[in-house]
Amino acid sequence: xxxxxxxxxxxxxxxxxxxxxxxxxxxxxxxxxxxxxxxxxxxxxxxxxxxxxxxxxxxxxxxxxxxxxxxxxxxxxxxxxxxxxxxxxxxxxxxxxxxxxxxxxxxxxxxxxxxxxxxxxxxxxxxxxxxxxxxxxxxxxxxxxxxxxxxxxxxxxxxxxxxxxxxxxxxxxxxxxxxxxxxxxxxxxxxxxxxxxxxxxxxxxxxxxxxxxxxxxxxxxxxxxxxxxxxxxxxxxxxxxxxxxxxxxxxxxxxxxxxxxxxxxxxxxxxxxxxxxxxxxxxxxxxxxxxxxxxxxxxxxxxxxxxxxxxxxxxxxxxxxxxxxxxxxxxxxxxxxxxxxxxxxxxxxxxx
Amino acid sequence: xxxxxxxxxxxxxxxxxxxxxxxxxxxxxxxxxxxxxxxxxxxxxxxxxxxxxxxxxxxxxxxxxxxxxxxxxxxxxxxxxxxxxxxxxxxxxxxxxxxxxxxxxxxxxxxxxxxxxxxxxxxxxxxxxxxxxxxxxxxxxxxxxxxxxxxxxxxxxxxxxxxxxxxxxxxxxxxxxxxxxxxxxxxxxxxxxxxxxxxxxxxxxxxxxxxxxxxxxxxxxxxxxxxxxxxxxxxxxxxxxxxxxxxxxxxxxxxxxxxxxxxxxxxxxxxxxxxxxxxxxxx
Numbered sequence: 001x002x003x004x005x006x007x008x009x010x011x012x013x014x015x016x017x018x019x020x021x022x023x024x025x026x027x028x029x030x031x032x033x034x035x036x037x038x039x040x041x042x043x044x045x046x047x048x049x050x051x052x053x054x055x056x057x058x059x060x061x062x063x064x065x066x067x068x069x070x071x072x073x074x075x076x077x078x079x080x081x082x083x084x085x086x087x088x089x090x091x092x093x094x095x096x097x098x099x100x101x102x103x104x105x106x107x108x109x110x111x112x113x114x115x116x117x118x119x120x121x122x123x124x125x126x127x128x129x130x131x132x133x134x135x136x137x138x139x140x141x142x143x144x145x146x147x148x149x150x151x152x153x154x155x156x157x158x159x160x161x162x163x164x165x166x167x168x169x170x171x172x173x174x175x176x177x178x179x180x181x182x183x184x185x186x187x188x189x190x191x192x193x194x195x196x197x198x199x200x201x202x203x204x205x206x207x208x209x210x211x212x213x214x215x216x217x218x219x220x221x222x223x224x225x226x227x228x229x230x231x232x233x234x235x236x237x238x239x240x241x242x243x244x245x246x247x248x249x250x251x252x253x254x255x256x257x258x259x260x261x262x263x264x265x266x267x268x269x270x271x272x273x274x275x276x277x278x279x280x281x282x283x284x285x286x287x288x289x290x291x292x293x294x295x296x297x298x299x300x301x302x303x304x305x306x307x308x309x310x311x312x313x314x315x316x317x318x319x320x321x322x323x324x325x326x327x328x329x330x331x332x333x334x335x336x337x338x339x340x341x342x343x344x345x346x347x348x349x350x351x352x
Numbered sequence: 353x354x355x356x357x358x359x360x361x362x363x364x365x366x367x368x369x370x371x372x373x374x375x376x377x378x379x380x381x382x383x384x385x386x387x388x389x390x391x392x393x394x395x396x397x398x399x400x401x402x403x404x405x406x407x408x409x410x411x412x413x414x415x416x417x418x419x420x421x422x423x424x425x426x427x428x429x430x431x432x433x434x435x436x437x438x439x440x441x442x443x444x445x446x447x448x449x450x451x452x453x454x455x456x457x458x459x460x461x462x463x464x465x466x467x468x469x470x471x472x473x474x475x476x477x478x479x480x481x482x483x484x485x486x487x488x489x490x491x492x493x494x495x496x497x498x499x500x501x502x503x504x505x506x507x508x509x510x511x512x513x514x515x516x517x518x519x520x521x522x523x524x525x526x527x528x529x530x531x532x533x534x535x536x537x538x539x540x541x542x543x544x545x546x547x548x549x550x551x552x553x554x555x556x557x558x559x560x561x562x563x564x565x566x567x568x569x570x571x572x573x574x575x576x577x578x579x580x581x582x583x584x585x586x587x588x589x590x591x592x593x594x595x596x597x598x599x600x601x602x603x604x605x606x607x608x609x610x611x612x613x614x615x616x617x618x619x620x621x622x623x624x625x626x627x628x629x630x631x632x633x634x635x
Contacts, residue, residue, distance in 0.1 A: 052536060053535075053536075054532055054535075054536075073535070074532070074535045074536050075535050075536070075537075075538045075539055075540060079536075080536055080537065081532075081533075081536045083529045083532070083533055084529075085527055085529050087527060087529035087530045087532065087533035088530075088533075089530060089533070089534070089548055089552070090530075090552055091551045091552050091554075100534070100537055100539075100547075101537035101538055104537055104538030104539050104543070105538060148533075148537065149536075149537075152537065152538070
């Protein structure tokens, strides 16, 4: 692989008694759409602010294009940040907001104008160039904030919860729009989000942060299908956890049923077997990776039918998501008794 | 019925303002167009003499002088007050209320007492002179009390809390990410202040400036005490017309002009603030 655009090496940050970032190592490639995913307090925003230059790391290095930039002030980094609040200048028009960063580069007036016009076309707001930010809708403001950062053609564009303030429908549109723009400009994007769906949909690679540590980093598919920890498995999507104990190379649930997983636990170790609701199938004979349950509730979601099962194998209800076809083939109602099965390949095991 | 509620609630205030503000102002307005009696009374015949006299170079000069002193005071107060408000707004959240309390504290003491305190400070044998001599200054100190500078110092000192409060409001409301955005886009700290923070807080500056100007231009206590009668401001002139010269009609004519100047400025300032916040409300 070529030299990464950005290398984060052993970065640490402490706020008083709180270790906000606890030794993070990451490589981010040129042209990547990268997502930092985590709950609030996971340190994802702190890490982003260190990349932008608003926080200085207490340890470690941030290397951009082969140069350590950890101590370079924000106005001297080829990095731009799109703020969560958008932070548009209230007294400037849309065009003035976008031109501001180029004026700081002391570019000729004509060049500034042509680049502002060009980006206004990209975000489709040319007709609102003279408006002030408070005369724009939330979605329009979001696009101005993006344009203002993008117009500087940074090496790295950071986006702090860029879609957080938008309603659900608009968010879906903007996810695709952001991907399109990232592709068109060929700029590396790092997005911070707490919304796992957003991270999976948009990013080429996702890093999950918890308590200032990097938990797992990989493609959306790897993150979803091969979670490396119970936290990651729980944080991304929906997961069934069945308490098990390792016994002679097999995992045994509370009711004695045997579960085979892609990776097992240490001998005698207690843990959980994890399987996604959409991997569960109706039917099959009793045996490995099979359990009997009683339907307690069903919920119709259009795309799928969600079935809650009560099973002696698990203290928590087991959730199953059936496709419309599967649900129609075998109609289920509360009180029905069913056998379900799944494959060992779709099963993970984590110690507790 | 609920629609009427605001009106009921406003009635006492409206009645009060009408009785003690609007009516006296109308009386002053009328008075300005009557003739002065031979022995100081009022002769109820219409005349424009008083109004014309206001434009006499002597009196117009006093107006101009007052405006200059008020303008200078307002300018100094805005520079000092904005800096203080900026520092308070930048302080940790939990300390801001305390700092504001201290900034406004002088307000809770008597205006006269505060002004007399400056006499004690600026006096030839006063505190400042004492400190200067104590530090070994042997020569003659420049005259401080009973000068225009003393009046400006007094006015700035007295109205500074207004400016701090007026500037603090927009500064504390300013999203800190706006300043960061400016830095992020390549601006230095100074450029960020000049191009982003200052323009975004202009309404507060305008409010502070107009307040100090309006309160200063009509002030007569500070010029009387700290100016020592060396020169007159318009407030002193009006005071003299009513209480010593016994020329109420001319005093009224001067007052009309003073009120007109104040109202003009306040209207301008209200308009500017409305415009700044009006756009925001369109959301």
